[in-house]
Amino acid sequence: MVKSRQWLLANKATDLPTYSSENPNFKLTETDLPDPKDDELLVKPIYLSNDPAQRGWISTEADPHRLYVPPVEEGEPMRARGLCEVIESKSSSHSKGDVVFANCGWSEYFVVPAAQCQPAPDLGGGMSRTLYLSAFGTTAMTAYFGLTEVANITKDDIVVISGAAGATGSMCVQIAKKLVGCKRVIGIAGSDSKCKWVEKLGADVCLNYKSSSFAEDFRKETPAPDGFANVYFDNVGGEILDLVMTRMARFGRIAACGAIANYNTTSDKATGLKNWFEVIQMRLQIKGFIVLDYIKDWPKATDVFKKMLSEGKLEIEGGEHLVETKFEDIPKTWLLLFDGSNQGKLITALK
Structure with a gap:
């Protein structure tokens, strides 16, 4: 049996989550883990x-019937994916000392x-294993399949990417320009330096x-009619x-990947759309997607990224924000997602 500190979800969140207030969303505790079984x-x-998606898993408005993964329940450890060292193995497929997703x-610790x-x-x-979380990770897969399978981009397209300095957006830029x-x-x-x-x-x-x-600058960069996106x-x-x-062209395509502008607010206070009629008059296609929809094709995308890297078409410098x-400061680092301070993929490097 191993003692392990854990950050539990103490209360589901309605706005920006906290871990040090009088009624925090996250609570640090210690527990005894069972020994691993066969x-x-x-x-x-x-x-x-x-990942911003983690915020949706702890929302008071999270409906388990509509989420693509089960929500984190109060009293459970906060869910996350990471690179881990195998401390003890009861499996023939992994050995002590291996690094795994x-x-x-x-x-x-976790069983x-x-x-x-x-x-x-x-x-x-000389490449860092952290690339499994960034350039070869889930956010990279999101960028690849969102552009190639959902939006079906071509070399003739004008493409707009929001959150372009983030983990997914920065990969979108390179896929759109250097691959396609x-x-x-x-x-x-969100800043001049970014x-x-x-x-x-x-x-x-x-x-x-x-x-x-x-707004004025954006209109200038998407002039009518040939400069529409x-x-x-x-x-x-x-x-x-x-x-x-x-500023979308007729028959434009929108790949709806995230909505971080409204993640830390309840639906009654969320920013709504005023220009919905644009969807009708410009015959726009809006398609939401989850990267897990394409998981069987992830190895193919990984090969594409490795080839881009070998050909000098994939910039990895500056694409990771390692903290x-x-x-005891895990929630503090995670919250950097929501203040715009990270560039590229935000990764917690545990001391």
């Missing part, structure tokens, strides 16, 4: 993936079924949505989605 592993998280949660863990061998060439060769790629990010990085990744232009002239990869929803809809974190 075909189970005892693992220790090394790196944790931080696992649904480990915010737990110092997991071996069948639910994937090997994460050394990538070689789209005619024009317009990024949207915009410069997005342009370095390949965007023709990147606009700072916090600028007072953002054919594709919008939407990571944020809210007012930016509302604006982009007014060295004490176990």
Whole structure:
């Protein structure tokens, strides 16, 4: 039996989650874990993936009948995926000392079924294993399938990408420009420095949505009629989605990936859409998707990314925001997702 500290969900969240208030959403505790049984592993998280989707799993409005994964229930460890070291193995498929992907949660140690863990061998060439969470990870898969399968982008398209400096958006920029060769790629990010990085990744232009002239600048970059956007990869929803809809070309396609603008508010206070008629008059197609819909094809996408990397078409420098974190500060690092401070993939590196 192993003692393990865990961050539990104490209360479901209605707005920005807390871990140190009088009535926190997360609570640090210690528990005794059972010994692993046959075909189970005892693992220790090394790196944790931080994803906006986790916010939806702890919402007071989360309807288990409509979520694509079960919500985290109060009293359970906060769920997360990460790279973990195998401390003890009762499985022939993994050995002590191996590094694996696992649904480990915010737990110092975790017992997991071996069948639910994937090997994460050394990538070689001096590359960090953290690339399994960033350039080769779930967010990269989201970018790839959202653009190629949902939006069906072509080299003739003008593509707009919100959250372009984030983990998914930064991969979208490179896929659209360097892999598909789209005619024009317009990024949207939250600071001038992030915009410069997005342009370095390949965007023709990147606009700072916090600028007072953002709406005007965006209209100038999407002039009628030939400069209208054919594709919008939407990571944020809210007012930016509302604006982009007014600059979409006829028969434009919108891949609805996320809505982080409204994640930390209840539905009655969420920003709504004023320009919905654009969907009708411009015959727009809006398609929501979850990357798990394409999981059987992930190996194919991984091969594409490795080829891009070998050909110098995939920029990984600056694409990870690694934060060295004490176990007791895990929620603090996760909350960086919602203040716009991270560039690229936000990864918790446990001390």
